[in-house]
Amino acid sequence: MQSALAMQPAESPVNVLIVGVGGQGVIMVSKVLATLCQRQGYQVKQSEVHGMAKRGGSVFSHVRFGETVYSPTIPLGEADVLVALEWAEGLRWLSYLKPESGIFIADTQQIVPPFACRDRKHGAGSGYARESVADVIAQVANCYAINAGQIAHELGNTKAGNTLLLGMMSTTLDFPADDWREAIRMFAPPKAIDINMQAFDRGRDWVETHNPADFDPGQGIEMPIPVEEVAHEVEFELPVINRAWCKRCDICVKFCPERCLSLDEQQIAVLHAPEMCTLCRICERLCPDFAIELKYRN
Amino acid sequence: MNEAGKQFNIRDYLREYLFPHFLCPGCGHGIALRALLWAIDELDIDKDRLAFVSGIGCSGRLGAYIDANTFHVTHGRPLAFATGLKLARPDLEVIVITGDGDCLAIGGNHLIHACRRNLNITCMMLNNEVYGMTGGQVSPTTSSERYTTTTPYGNHEPVFDACALAEAAGAGMVGREITLQTPGLKDVLRQGLAHEGFSFIEVMSDCTEVFGRKNDLGSSAEMVLTQKASVRPDFLEDAVDQPFRPHQIKTGVLAKNDRPEYAESWRRHIEAMKRERGHA
Numbered sequence: 001m002q003s004a005l006a007m008q009p010a011e012s013p014v015n016v017l018i019v020g021v022g023g024q025g026v027i028m029v030s031k032v033l034a035t036l037c038q039r040q041g042y043q044v045k046q047s048e049v050h051g052m053a054k055r056g057g058s059v060f061s062h063v064r065f066g067e068t069v070y071s072p073t074i075p076l077g078e079a080d081v082l083v084a085l086e087w088a089e090g091l092r093w094l095s096y097l098k099p100e101s102g103i104f105i106a107d108t109q110q111i112v113p114p115f116a117c118r119d120r121k122h123g124a125g126s127g128y129a130r131e132s133v134a135d136v137i138a139q140v141a142n143c144y145a146i147n148a149g150q151i152a153h154e155l156g157n158t159k160a161g162n163t164l165l166l167g168m169m170s171t172t173l174d175f176p177a178d179d180w181r182e183a184i185r186m187f188a189p190p191k192a193i194d195i196n197m198q199a200f201d202r203g204r205d206w207v208e209t210h211n212p213a214d215f216d217p218g219q220g221i222e223m224p225i226p227v228e229e230v231a232h233e234v235e236f237e238l239p240v241i242n243r244a245w246c247k248r249c250d251i252c253v254k255f256c257p258e259r260c261l262s263l264d265e266q267q268i269a270v271l272h273a274p275e276m277c278t279l280c281r282i283c284e285r286l287c288p289d290f291a292i293e294l295k296y297r298n
Numbered sequence: 299m300n301e302a303g304k305q306f307n308i309r310d311y312l313r314e315y316l317f318p319h320f321l322c323p324g325c326g327h328g329i330a331l332r333a334l335l336w337a338i339d340e341l342d343i344d345k346d347r348l349a350f351v352s353g354i355g356c357s358g359r360l361g362a363y364i365d366a367n368t369f370h371v372t373h374g375r376p377l378a379f380a381t382g383l384k385l386a387r388p389d390l391e392v393i394v395i396t397g398d399g400d401c402l403a404i405g406g407n408h409l410i411h412a413c414r415r416n417l418n419i420t421c422m423m424l425n426n427e428v429y430g431m432t433g434g435q436v437s438p439t440t441s442s443e444r445y446t447t448t449t450p451y452g453n454h455e456p457v458f459d460a461c462a463l464a465e466a467a468g469a470g471m472v473g474r475e476i477t478l479q480t481p482g483l484k485d486v487l488r489q490g491l492a493h494e495g496f497s498f499i500e501v502m503s504d505c506t507e508v509f510g511r512k513n514d515l516g517s518s519a520e521m522v523l524t525q526k527a528s529v530r531p532d533f534l535e536d537a538v539d540q541p542f543r544p545h546q547i548k549t550g551v552l553a554k555n556d557r558p559e560y561a562e563s564w565r566r567h568i569e570a571m572k573r574e575r576g577h578a
Contacts, residue, residue, distance in 0.1 A: 244317075244318060245317055245318040246318075247321075247322075247323035247324075248323055249323035249324035249506070249517075249518055250517060250518075250519060251518055251519050251522075254517070254519035255519065285329070285332065285480040285481070286329060286477075286478070286480065287328070287329075288323075288324065288325050288326060288327065288328030288329050288518075289318060289319065289321075289323075289328055290308055290309075290317065290319075290328065291318075293308075293309075296305045296307075
């Protein structure tokens with residue numbers, strides 16, 4: 001792989017952006033990198049957003065190193081290396097990568113955020129990023145996509161996926177491999193050092209034996225199905241309200257999760273937004289007057 | 299969809315010509331009736347084998363709306379009638395629908411003896427904390443400090459825990475659930491129906507028009523949400539206590555034992571004695 005460091009003019013710093021989801025080890029990767037760079041005699045500045053681990057939120061860390069570094073954050077389109085520990089997070093930060101020479105190293109594992117599951121209709125598709133690995137490879141000059149989480153799981157600990165990506169990243173910078181290993185030893189938990197070393201070597205080997213754009217679809221990701229293409233398995237018809245039986249108690253209106261029921265001018269329940277209804281049957285079950293019915297479709 | 303692959307349609311079990319029913323708007327009894335019929339449908343019990351016995355009160359009227367064999371009997375005595383019915387016709391699935399006043403005050407004695415005998419009867423007690431039909435008098439389950447027509451200064455009597463009573467008296471299965479958790483209520487009722495022995499299920503219902511109005515408890519939606527906040531489902535039993543939850547009313551299946559079912563063992567005993575004495 002071409003070395004990012006070698007490409008740099010001496011006066012401007014090397015920019016490495018590490019992104020992922022809380023709990024994956026973004027900060028650990030950036031600490032290893034920053035410590036290593038410091039030991040190699042560079043000035044290092046690091047900036048991060050953390051604390052999202054418990055919520056599975058977006059976590060990123062900027063690492064800049066060089067002869068002199070002024071700002072701790074990487075400007076848009078200036079990152080030499082973008083390491084993504086999660087696929088959609090990588091896509092989110094892709095605009096920070098240098099357009100021609102940036103190197104994108106991504107784990108293809110998907111951690112689907114709750115926000116992508118907003119449509120509660122039965123059989124509804126996911127709102128997760130739809131770009132396939134091939135789409136991204138076509139747009140980014142140097143893209144390495146690997147299912148690091150799966151490989152680390154096979155090694156014995158899914159958490160070592162970040163070290164595997166660190167191994168891949170280590171090939172882009174001109175530092176001796178042993179110095180990398182020493183830096184990892186400083187931050188990896190004592191009982192996980194062996195697995196981390198194996199993961200690091202696997203990452204390095206993978207890059208040395210693969211070319212960018214040499215992506216094996218077999219170890220890739222299953223892409224989410226777009227919402228509009230899902231055939232909805234609808235078992236029921238829309239709720240039908242028997243006006244003669246409704247006693248205007250308002251329970252269905254209060255408990256409808258999609259707020260698609262309301263009371264009309266006679267205070268009788270009506271389905272005012274049938275397109276919002278997810279056929280969850282809560283109104284049918286909670287109607288004390290048996291006035292709401294969802295018929296089976298067949 | 300039940301075990302036989304039949305789709306559940308509540309109208310198969312209702313006497314539609316009696317609808318709309320007489321219950322007040324927002325009364326939880328209707329939800330409890332749905333859950334009971336849902337459980338029966340899941341077990342796929344033949345309607346001719348069903349016998350509903352109900353007493354007096356709002357709960358007692360529910361039996362009338364079910365399209366099966368129904369008995370509407372005197373106040374407090376549905377368990378006594380059901381005992382006779384089950385002993386005479388062991389082939390029937392006897393279900394008692396009763397209220398808190400009907401079951402614990404007027405029929406309190408029948409309840410403890412039904413639990414003691416452990417006949418294969420399912421008793422669904424609808425607890426709305428008040429005598430709703432007769433004008434809102436205090437009942438054995440009215441919470442303390444609640445206003446009713448007979449307690450204008452607030453109820454000062456201690457409250458009956460019906461489930462603890464039934465368990466102590468030896469009921470085969472004891473359960474409790476709120477109406478808001480309709481599928482959970484259905485599951486508890488289904489277990490009760492399937493249990494060989496006396497199953498006592500307390501349904502925490504809400505009386506919006508009489509009890510709720512007198513005590514300013516808000517609409518029925520607010521009342522059921524208050525109930526939801528006051529219960530502790532069985533799957534949370536080992537969970538850490540939450541602050542700001544003064545009531546920890548347990549729900550789910552609370553007790554189960556496998557004491558012998560009375561009608562069956564009684565029959566065997568009689569036949570053995572007859573043979574012994576040469577009467578048969």
